[in-house]
Amino acid sequence: MIKPNMHYANLKDSYLFYNIAQKVNAYLTEHPDTHLLRMGIGDVSLPLCSSVITALHGAVDDQSAADRFHGYMPECGAPFLRETIAAHYGRRGVEITPEEVFVSSGASDELGDILDLFDRSSSALVIEPAYPAYVDANVMAGRRIVHLPSGRENGFLPEPSPKAHADLLYICSPNNPTGAVFSREQLKRWVDFANMNRSVILFDAAYEAFIEEDGLPHSIFEIDGARTCAIEICSLSKTAGFTGTRLGYTVIPKELVRHGMCFNDMWVRNRTTKTNGVSYIIQRGGAAVFTPEGQRQIMENIRYYKENARTLTKVLDRLGIWYCGGRNAPYIWLRCPDGTDSWSFFDRLLNEIQVVGTPGEGFGACGEGYFRFSTFGNSADTAEAAERLFSLLKKG
Numbered sequence: 001m002i003k004p005n006m007h008y009a010n011l012k013d014s015y016l017f018y019n020i021a022q023k024v025n026a027y028l029t030e031h032p033d034t035h036l037l038r039m040g041i042g043d044v045s046l047p048l049c050s051s052v053i054t055a056l057h058g059a060v061d062d063q064s065a066a067d068r069f070h071g072y073m074p075e076c077g078a079p080f081l082r083e084t085i086a087a088h089y090g091r092r093g094v095e096i097t098p099e100e101v102f103v104s105s106g107a108s109d110e111l112g113d114i115l116d117l118f119d120r121s122s123s124a125l126v127i128e129p130a131y132p133a134y135v136d137a138n139v140m141a142g143r144r145i146v147h148l149p150s151g152r153e154n155g156f157l158p159e160p161s162p163k164a165h166a167d168l169l170y171i172c173s174p175n176n177p178t179g180a181v182f183s184r185e186q187l188k189r190w191v192d193f194a195n196m197n198r199s200v201i202l203f204d205a206a207y208e209a210f211i212e213e214d215g216l217p218h219s220i221f222e223i224d225g226a227r228t229c230a231i232e233i234c235s236l237s238k239t240a241g242f243t244g245t246r247l248g249y250t251v252i253p254k255e256l257v258r259h260g261m262c263f264n265d266m267w268v269r270n271r272t273t274k275t276n277g278v279s280y281i282i283q284r285g286g287a288a289v290f291t292p293e294g295q296r297q298i299m300e301n302i303r304y305y306k307e308n309a310r311t312l313t314k315v316l317d318r319l320g321i322w323y324c325g326g327r328n329a330p331y332i333w334l335r336c337p338d339g340t341d342s343w344s345f346f347d348r349l350l351n352e353i354q355v356v357g358t359p360g361e362g363f364g365a366c367g368e369g370y371f372r373f374s375t376f377g378n379s380a381d382t383a384e385a386a387e388r389l390f391s392l393l394k395k396g
Contacts, residue, residue, distance in 0.1 A: 007142040012124075016132050016362035017041055018275065020346075027350055037313075037385040040356040041328065042176070042374040044241045046304060048285070049297035052240065055288035060282040069221045073277035076268060077103025077249070081283045085249055086292045093223045096251055102267060103278050103286075106248040107206045107235035112137045113252065114202065114231065115268055117263055118168060125166035127158060128364030129177055129333075131204070134170045143168075149366040156180040156324060156333070160193035171220070172204040174211060177363050177372040178333040179217050179325015187223045194229035201226070206235040206248075209302060211328045219251075220283055227253040231263070238330060238376070240289045240298045247278060305330050308375040308382040315386040319393050332373040333360070337393055345371055353388035 020040055028034060048056075048229040062068035076082070082098035089096050095105045104110040109328040115137060128391040138145050146166045150158040156178040160162075173182040182190070194201050203220040212216055220230045232336060236242035256263045288294045309326040316323050316334060323334035342359035349355040360370030376383065 005140065010139050011136055015136070016358070019362070020356070020358065023346070023350065024356060034354055036350075036354050036356055037377070037381045037388070038133060038356045039043055039373045039375070039377055039382070040358045042238065042376055044238060044301075044305075044376050045378050046241055046301045048241050048245070049286045049289075049294065049301065051291060051294040051297055056281055056285040056363050059284035062284075063281065070280035074278050074285065075271040075275050075277045077101065077184040077278065077282065078283045079187060081249075081287050084284065084287045084290045089219065089221070089251075092218065092222075095221055096221065096253070096388045098319055100251055100264060102252065103283060104233075104248045104250055105278055106237060106246045107233050107240075108133060108247075109298045110233050110248055110250050111202070111204065111275075113258055113270075113274075114267075115141055116274075118200070122167035124168040124170065125164055125199075126170050126364075127157070127172075129367035129370070130170065130364055131172060131176050132362065138168075138259075147364065149364075150178075152322065152324075152335070153367055157182055157186055159186070159248055160190050164193070164351060165197055165199075166229065167199055169199050169201045171201055172206075173217075174207040174325075174329035174331075175331075176204075176207065177331055177358065177360065177367070178342065179327075179329035180333075181211060181213075181328045184215065184217050184223065187220065188225075190221045191220070191225045191229060192197065195225050200256070200258070200263075201230040203230050203232045205232055206240055207329050208234070208333075209239040209298070210306070210330055212306070213328055216328060221253070223249065227255045229256070230237075231256065236286055236289060239302075240281075240294075241287075241301060242286070242349055245282055245285065247282050291329065304379065305375045308377060308379060311382050311386050312373055312375065312381070315390045318390065321393070326375070330375045334371050334373070336369050336371050339369070344373055350394075353385075353392050355385045355388060 046191045081103055082101040086096050086098045087102045120141050123144040125148055126134045127148045127150055148158055148164050150156045157180050208218040218231050220226045235248040252264045252267050254264045312332055321334055323332050324330040336342055342361045346359045358372040360367030
């Protein structure tokens with residue numbers, strides 16, 4: 001009899017966002033005409049920018065003409081997109097080659113797939129609170145997980161320490177869920193720590209486009225020494241609204257070698273074995289993101305989401321509620337008022353003011369007592385949610 005992967009039995013009963021969906025669906029069953037103000041799951045609300053739409057239409061037209069038709073794409077990404085992304089890094093002062101860029105169907109997919117590169121005996125460090133998939137993907141693989149807690153006392157940006165020793169080091173900056181961003185000096189300490197211990201950093205840069213403060217790094221490869229210890233995983237989902245079209249990219253430097261094995265070469269072998277590449281049409285749309293006009297247009301959308309963040313943080317300031325994030329990230333991480341636990345606060349917002357957020361406990365034990373708001377909704381709903389939040393909490 002076939003034996004299943006028994007590590008699945010070690011997963012929590014259900015995924016965080018599934019639990020939220022179940023509660024929301026139950027509420028809507030009882031109140032079917034209610035308009036919920038959703039600030040939970042980080043899905044975008046603005047459409048793709050016109051530069052991307054034009055490129056997508058052009059690519060569809062290409063598929064209608066024999067001399068421009070494209071079948072299977074190169075498994076590691078079309079040269080035109082790999083070159084475009086490498087040039088984008090170059091404009092920021094980071095030198096990478098097109099061969100170090102791998103086009104993917106999105107960061108979430110890649111964060112799971114990339115674990116193929118590492119033996120299952122490898123341990124994984126997760127800085128918590130954290131995106132739940134970091135933990136779940138490694139539980140599924142049977143890896144030992146080291147949980148490194150962070151908190152308000154260190155701005156949810158912990159330093160490396162002997163307690164943080166592991167083979168794989170997950171770092172997300174700007175962070176989901178806290179919105180905190182590592183400084184150049186802080187990342188340098190993590191890079192030095194990884195090189196000293198021969199660890200590999202899995203750097204999740206899905207939200208780098210939201211950084212507005214000068215001096216904060218957008219890429220781990222801005223840090224000296226990162227090319228020998230880091231893999232960077234990026235996404236166009238939040239940067240350019242590709243949640244429904246799915247596109248991302250991963251950077252693996254050729255200097256990243258362990259036990260005589262080059263991870264760049266390994267990933268080429270993995271992709272050419274396990275994928276048939278990403279759609280030509282979608283890759284053309286992705287290339288348009290990195291044009292001057294595409295960059296201008298996506299930054300307009302990002303400013304829209306940042307205005308949502310300002311709407312919410314103004315209310316939190318008036319209420320005297322502690323929070324971080326919002327400025328350099330699309331998430332606001334707040335302390336639940338009056339010592340309320342995070343799921344009770346979720347229920348209170350849902351039932352009393354019809355606002356949906358995300359309980360901090362779902363991001364790890366040290367997220368208990370905190371709550372996450374996403375700023376990806378439309379501005380009218382965000383403004384209404386802010387008013388309702390103020391009215392509810394000013395009464396105590």
